[in-house]
Amino acid sequence: MKVAKFGGTSLASAEQIKKICAIITDDPQRRLVVVSAPGKRSADDTKVTDLLIETARVRLTGQDGTAEIERVIERYRSIAEALDLPNDSLEPIRQDFLRRLHLDTADEGLYMDTMKAGGEDNSARLVAGYLRSTGVEAHYVDPGEGGMILSDEPGNARVLKQSYGKLRALRERPGITVFPGFFGYSERGQVVTFPRGGSDITGAILAAAVDAEHYENFTDVDSVFVANPTLVERPVAVEKITYREMRELSYAGFSVFHDEALEPVFHAGIPVVVKNTNNPSAAGTEIVPERPVGTFPVVGIAATDGFCSVYISKYLMNREVGFGRSLLQIFEDEGISFEHTPSGIDNMSVIVRESTFNKAAEERVLRRVRTELAVDEVTVERGLALIMVVGEGMNHTIGLAGQACTAFAEAGVNLEMINQGSSEVSMMFGIKASDIPGSVRALYNQFFGSST
Numbered sequence: 001m002k003v004a005k006f007g008g009t010s011l012a013s014a015e016q017i018k019k020i021c022a023i024i025t026d027d028p029q030r031r032l033v034v035v036s037a038p039g040k041r042s043a044d045d046t047k048v049t050d051l052l053i054e055t056a057r058v059r060l061t062g063q064d065g066t067a068e069i070e071r072v073i074e075r076y077r078s079i080a081e082a083l084d085l086p087n088d089s090l091e092p093i094r095q096d097f098l099r100r101l102h103l104d105t106a107d108e109g110l111y112m113d114t115m116k117a118g119g120e121d122n123s124a125r126l127v128a129g130y131l132r133s134t135g136v137e138a139h140y141v142d143p144g145e146g147g148m149i150l151s152d153e154p155g156n157a158r159v160l161k162q163s164y165g166k167l168r169a170l171r172e173r174p175g176i177t178v179f180p181g182f183f184g185y186s187e188r189g190q191v192v193t194f195p196r197g198g199s200d201i202t203g204a205i206l207a208a209a210v211d212a213e214h215y216e217n218f219t220d221v222d223s224v225f226v227a228n229p230t231l232v233e234r235p236v237a238v239e240k241i242t243y244r245e246m247r248e249l250s251y252a253g254f255s256v257f258h259d260e261a262l263e264p265v266f267h268a269g270i271p272v273v274v275k276n277t278n279n280p281s282a283a284g285t286e287i288v289p290e291r292p293v294g295t296f297p298v299v300g301i302a303a304t305d306g307f308c309s310v311y312i313s314k315y316l317m318n319r320e321v322g323f324g325r326s327l328l329q330i331f332e333d334e335g336i337s338f339e340h341t342p343s344g345i346d347n348m349s350v351i352v353r354e355s356t357f358n359k360a361a362e363e364r365v366l367r368r369v370r371t372e373l374a375v376d377e378v379t380v381e382r383g384l385a386l387i388m389v390v391g392e393g394m395n396h397t398i399g400l401a402g403q404a405c406t407a408f409a410e411a412g413v414n415l416e417m418i419n420q421g422s423s424e425v426s427m428m429f430g431i432k433a434s435d436i437p438g439s440v441r442a443l444y445n446q447f448f449g450s451s452t
Helices: 014-026 048-060 066-082 091-101 108-133 162-172 199-209 243-251 259-268 323-333 359-373 392-396 400-410 433-448
Strands: 002-006 030-035 138-140 176-180 183-185 191-193 214-219 240-242 272-276 285-288 300-313 347-353 377-390 417-420 426-432
Touching: 002 014, 002 199, 014 030, 014 066, 014 108, 030 108, 030 199, 048 066, 048 108, 066 091, 066 108, 091 108, 108 138, 108 176, 108 183, 108 191, 162 199, 176 199, 199 214, 199 259, 240 243, 243 259, 243 285, 243 300, 243 377, 300 359, 300 433, 323 347, 323 359, 359 377, 377 433, 400 426, 400 433, 426 433
Parallel strands: 002 030, 002 214, 030 176, 138 176, 214 272, 240 285
Antiparallel strands: 183 191, 272 285, 300 347, 300 377, 377 426, 417 426
16 A cells, blocks of 8 residues: 655646546555645746635634635636536535635634645545546545544644554545545644645655555655755756655755654655656655665755854853753743754854744843843844755765865855764754855765766
8 A cells, every 4th residue: 555645736737636646546556645735836826725824814804805715716616627527516615615714713823724724625625526537436534534633733733643543444445545634633623734844744644554555755856856956957866865864854945845744654664755746657766764875975965044043152151050951941931942052162052943033032032041041142143044964874974074164165155053963964054044055056066066
């Protein structure tokens, strides 16, 4: 049994849905299918999830949202008509969106999640309906009925352990099961969603629950590349990559696969294959527990912006028992998770995401740091980016850090931070966000040869 997940670009139009249905029926082992909401049809188009978020925001400001929800319904109408589905097939989808629109908005987080989930939910109904219209036995399954029970954290939910036993029963369902990605239900019966890109997570959970042979993740590229193709011309493709390597790269900006999606398949030991809906015969990239290192110790270079650094300095900090715990307790009290904490003898930096550290939070944290920890200096630097150089072979290769620093120097990039994880699978560098393009190209040229 295989679990096949299809991303937003694979659901964007009737033509794309016909492609994925051909892929599904081409292999009888593809009996459990996870679908996203329709994505962009062109560069200037809008994803259905973004349309639903806009609709929810309109309602939450006291407006009726009718015009906004009609834009969403029209997307599904155009797809259904192009698929030659019966005229009455759209009515249940239309009624579902209108029902969501007029739900109680008192709990804004739950209302937003319920609206967002409509994209995947109705996408699954549409795909199952089209498969049946071609003579294939296919069934839509509501995640609540299927057993996808999540933590009560709107927009950031995690799967609960009891889900796996319930979801395992999906193995026994006849025909093809079409399961909506991105959302599930809390123990209170409320719709809650994973973070954006969470359909990857849904697919991984289902693969682990049913003990699938493979988890196939269909997207719009032939494989994972060692660097962002928009920054590096014709980068090297990756044939095999380990869970640890992919986790590091996804965290640092590889958009092909959600970084949290690897946990279920990692623990279950299920290989993941990233494949292209538009070119399904391409080999793709396999994500596996272990791989031979081969010629290149580095398997990927990734960069992501949106970080800031809180720098704290205090003379004899290293002699003060509990200083680090007290510092991080302040961030915990403010509900701010930290990403990294590089440190020296008398100083520490706490790296956080700018999205969680607005000016008001900054003022509160800095005031508490000064008064409670009696530091000599505390400053904040915004507009930072993190670049990861990742590879299982790095801990067996001498001089990689020197090569990376040489690349940055040749690109004229000043390093704000250097950090190597204890696993020695990755090196992390902090730079100004504006330096991302030049840095990625310089590192690629250093480790893989000229980008041209």
